[in-house]
Amino acid sequence: MYNKFRVVVWNFVIYIIAILFVLFCIFPFYWLVITAFKPPEQISHIPPDWWPNRLYFNNFIEVFRALPFFHFLWNSFIIAGLSTLFCLVIGSLAAYSLARLKIKGKRIILFAILGVAIFPQVSVIGPLFLVFRKFEWLNTYQALIIPYISFNLPLTIWILTSFFAEIPRELEEASKIDGCSSVQTLVKVILPLAVPGMFTAAILVFIAAWNEFLLALVFTIDEGARTVPVGIAMFPGIHHIPWDAISAAAVIVTLPVIALVIIFQKRIIAGLTSGSIKG
């Protein structure tokens, strides 16, 4: 009897903690969303209102009026999209090689990949800036896409290597016996089986590139290739900060990642933990 009571209380406590933690996680996002919909008179109301009195959409219109926001969104979308695409192609080739083929110096290569994973990007912005300036690459897509591919390769290779390692070797041997070359085996047999892994890697790389700030800040001097995070950070506000419009912009840039999280939460978690948990 006593034990049963204890289990019930314990469960109750656990669920209360879980609910509090969930509230802690989503509250700032909730606050962002309601701020974006608040009418001007509520934005700096003291004390703050916990929901909008009326739904006010002008904040969203203001974002597109004050900033070339469509242009920023387009830049972000192209840069994150192309980075993801190239990262997958290059990463899957490398991962297949590491998972399956006999190569000398594998340890050194793995070590180098780990090195890039922990690499402080701020340590190379100087030389990269000088080189991109010489090439007249500042304010171009490639100035961001190429670093984004490079810095996201370690995660991609990790995820895909563990996927390739699980594909039975017999499949490859069978395809070789059928007269396929290594390239054909890879493209026709192995890659289709690794689609779930590629998908996981793609989501993580896309989110990382979509959110990236430091390199985008350094390599985009004008609005040509400016991405949304930098665009929002430089939101024009001379005397006061336009919190309503900033919140609306923030909601717009956050929506794609939130949608990915809601739809693909299981894949994202699998991808995030695959690099760290052995086996």
Added chain:
Amino acid sequence: MDIGNVPTVSQESGTNKKVSRSVVRRIEENFGYVLLLPAIILMGGIAFFPIIRTFWLSLHHLNIKFVDHQKFVGFDNYTKLMKDDRFWGSLKNTFIFTVSSVSLEFILGLGFALVMHKVLFGRSLIRTAILIPWAIPPVISGLMWRYMYNDQFGVVNAFLYKLGLIDEYIDWFDSGLKAMVASIFADVWQTTPFMALLLLAGLQTIPHDIYEAADIDGASSFQKFIRITLPLLKPSILVALLFRTLDAFRVFDLIYILTGGGPADSTEVLSMYAYKTMSAYLDFGYGSTISIIIFITIILISLFYVKVLGTNIRGEG
């Protein structure tokens, strides 16, 4: 030194046009390396060669404000750095930020991983909710928290006031200590979920029968936690701590947006000082010197985790 030439197509030396049979055979033999080549070129061209050039630049005077006049000065920049109070201040801030936020994230993350491990209902809802802070761009969370910390209409003040924890609204950004606390809390919000997920994944690999055996032996919950959970979770804990420590040490976006390093550089972290030196003062020589210190510290932290604590980072494919 030319480091930016990142070829988009990997080529075999010279014989593009006529792909003879021997080339095909050679490609087959070296297939593994051919596949790795694009990745190696990219990572080399964007990380490894530039870091060498960063070191080279750190031995020079190079201010790009006027004409790029690069002058070799040996270790002068490093001598200057040793006497630079702003550098030592930013180093201290970075350490305070890293140690406090990672420890808080670890305690909260472990607690919540244990709770999530026990929860049976609403698991996917919880997972979605806790991925939200992880997914939000750090720039946005910086802005969001700045608005929430506002000294007049900020919800943080309203909340604390309602709970009776404060008598009057606080200006979170008028003192170094408060600004640091605010930054750490925002970072804890953003990254605890990641920690919790890694630790939860670790918890799920612990076989259940070990706990059953302990139950038969009459072990208490606390004993089970200390004797079974913690030791078996140690590899996951160390990996999670390593990655979070490195991330916190490299922090830029969140603090840059939230405090801008203020008030009076009291929340300026190393990467921000390096960025400002290059971007605002256009001093690439000195900025590179700070960058090299960041790089070396990152290596030292990693070595500490791997060699001293015995962190086992996934080593084989």
